[in-house]
Amino acid sequence: MAGEAPELNAQEKAGKAFPVSWDQFHRDCRALTWRLNEVGPFHAVIAITRGGLVPAAIVARELGVRVIDTVCIASYDHTKQGELQVLKGISDATMKLGGGTGKGLLIVDDLVDTGKTGRMVRKMLPDAHFATVYAKPMGRPLVDTFITEVSQDTWIFFPWDTALSYHPPLRDGAA
């Protein structure tokens, strides 16, 4: 309709960009593991795919955990969040390891934003420890351990979603 503002996606609403390099991400995952090492030991690591796969691999390597499971949840179509879809649940073997409630299990994701994804996994495993590398204020109360908080209006660009590209000089109007 004429005069109606177009709907903004999460990144457009966010405005601020927080690009993370592979080196920085690896350092932040190691820092996360230092904290988790005080809380464990853990019987298994559960990665929330796909974003949780990379931090889960690094954390599991550092903690010496070799049992890794996934819970596959999709909600964002690029930067716009839709309904949460559980494409694959936690395996029976992992559920058994966590005594049915997740005790002694570690859930890993790259970040919490609104907290919708984290809330859904916490419902599946209420006694598990939930760790993310980054957290935004809305999702932060759901996380037990994280490393860096960014403001709600920041969009985090992960290294697997980005590539090096030309950036025009500031004097030519680059932000």
Ligand SMILES: O=P(O)(O)OC[C@H]1O[C@H](OP(=O)(O)OP(=O)(O)O)[C@H](O)[C@@H]1O
């Ligand atoms: O706290 P929320 O607002 O729920 O957002 C956080 C979730 O969103 C992203 O996953 P996404 O659904 O984009 O899927 P992906 O991991 O496959 O990229 C991110 O990896 C988290 O899992």
Ligand code: HPA
């Ligand atoms: O800030 C973000 N960056 C990348 N993926 C995301 N999914 C939800 N929030 C974000």
Ligand SMILES: [Mg+2]
């Ligand atoms: Mg994800």
